[in-house]
Amino acid sequence: METNYETIVIGGGVVGSGIAYHLSERYKEGVLVLDKKYPMSGTSGSTQAWVWVHNKTPSWYAEFNMYSAELYPYLSKKIGDVEYKRTGGLSPFFNESDREKAQKLAESYRKIGIKIKVLSREEVLEKEPYMNPEVAGATYSSIDGNVNPFRLIDMYMRAAKRNGVQYSTYNKVTEIKKQDGKYSIISDKGAFECKNLILAGGTWSREIGDMLGVKIPVNQLRGQILVSEPLKPFLNFTISGLRQANNGEVLMGYSMEEAGFNRATTLDVIQETANMAVRYVPGLRKAKIVRAFSGIRAMPEDGFPILGKVPGHENLYVAATHSGVTLSPLIGTLITELIVDGETSIPIDRYSLSRFG
Amino acid sequence: MDKTTIICRCEEISCEEVEEVISNGGRTFDDVKRITRCGMGPCQAKICTSMVAEIIHQQTGLSPSEIPLPRMRMPLSPIKLETLATNSTSFSTVKSVLDEVELEEGKVR
Known part of the structure; x- marks a missing residue:
């Protein structure tokens, strides 16, 4: 060599x-x-490999992420099919009191060219019919998506x-x-x-x-994720917390723990993740989980x-x-x-x- | 085993696909898994583990004791999500993305 x-x-x-x-x-x-x-x-x-932009803060950092997300369609033309899907991203909220914060986010990001809509309960359910009807609303942006890592x-x-x-x-x-x-x-x-x-x-x-x-x-920040069996396609968007992959399996999780390089999965976080998933999409209750896994984020100080x-x-x-x-x-x-x-x-x-x- | 032998029944991965990963530098079951999905299906590698180890052994000459086992994870056998859920709506380690958006003097940072 x-x-x-x-x-x-x-x-x-x-x-x-x-x-x-x-x-x-x-x-x-x-x-x-x-x-x-x-x-x-x-x-x-x-x-989970979200290509995620719309509620990263501050705005200059969201802008940086947006430029990268914009490169994805071109990248997949150059290197081949990486199962990139610009699904649009939904971040649901369950308390009406969060709407004001969501509107402030939308307002300030419009200035830098990231279009965020603040959806009503009805609009969320129209976009994502399997979302919990108790949802109060969601922020939505068409720039978000996911890829097969x-x-x-x-x-x-x-x-x-x-x-x-x-x-x-x-x-x-x-x-x-x-x-x-x-x-x-x-x-x-x-x-x-x-x-x-x-x-x-x-x-x-x-x-x-x-x-x-x-x-x-750079420090380590653990996240734990649950994977379901393949289900028929039923989720349209990348929801901040879960997404459905091309083969039908649903990936769920958005957790943060300081655990060094320990890649264990733990029952307490698995249970919390399950609670989050059924709260967002109650129809997942009967879905079977085939695996839990964890990953360590590289998190600069x-x-x-x-x-x-x-x-x-x-x-x-x-x-x-x-x-x-x-x-x-x-x-x-x-x-x-x-x-x-x-x-x-x-x-x-x-x-x-x-x-x- | 010939090239078309199915190694992973859940994901329909053939011997040839496993061999390609090894020839590109992969050495462990988990390397093969991530590239091909071999062992990622409902049985979670209960059937294909030893066959993949055999292919790695044949191609690299590593002895079976040098080939790490795949990482087994909960729940080992598929279970319903509702069995894991406790119906609590308070979260500590699991976050909401919107909760992470911080306001400073009424404005987004």
Whole structure:
């Protein structure tokens, strides 16, 4: 195997593979992706994979997510069918008192071009007839949707490989050194050298940063999800809390726990998730659950993506974020611009690692 | 087993599809599962586990003891959602997306 590359990406999840693919479109130099296991064994393979925009806050962050969601239809034309569906997104509320907050959200987001409607009970039930009739209303935006995360990363990898990107999997990086203007990377399967190094380690970003003396403040935040047996198609929208996949199974869950890297599922959260699901869609009561799983979000300390050049380190880049599925087409595009053109088409200064001081 | 042998009956995954994942660098049952859906159906890998392990062994030379078992998860056998629900409407770990929207002086942040 070649040991000298122009660019190496550490981490082959949705963020790392998204960057590798977008780089490979414009860049004929050698690119290698290193993954300590096989892509999808971490966060990217244990997610509901909403492509979600409409009630992220603050508005500038929602706007950033919107740009990425807008890239999805084009992305699926380029890399193949990733089961992306722009279903529209519904966030239901059950207390009339939430309507005012929903209206404020809609008002302020209209200014940046994200159209949010605040629906009445009747409008919600017309759109989503299986929703609990006790619902008070919902916020709705047509920009939201979902994707099959396994297909997405598999297709990113296939397209990147077709364009000449190499992958080395089950290959953990153990040491990184900077020598003579190049990065030297020691891994389980040998040493590699590169000019540009991109850190896309997701939940493991802190450890990878430590190898270079760079603090990347990313924490772990667990989510637990229930999966039903395949049901006939009956949900039309991506509901914030549950969605129906192409094969008919319903994925349910929206929980947050600080549990480090512990990927256990726990009865208390499974029960709460079941309560949420039957509250939203009572018809699910009789549906059978075949599996519970959990995933660990890569959560930067202040909740926002860490993107771009690492200050003080030449040719070193970082991309560490939650919402990697939603953001991967945009992050891939922007990091590619940064490396190939030296600047990005939309500003990413506010996502710089430098904000942590 | 030939290429068309069905390994996963629930999801109709053939031997050839499993082999492709291994040839692309996959090494474990869970790698095969995520790419092909092998073992993701109603039986949750109760039938295909050993056959996938056999294919991994043949293709990579890893001994069976080096091939990790798939991760089994609750509820092991399908059960109705209402059996898990407790009908409580108070939530702590499970969130509502709209609850996370914060207002500052009456405006969205």
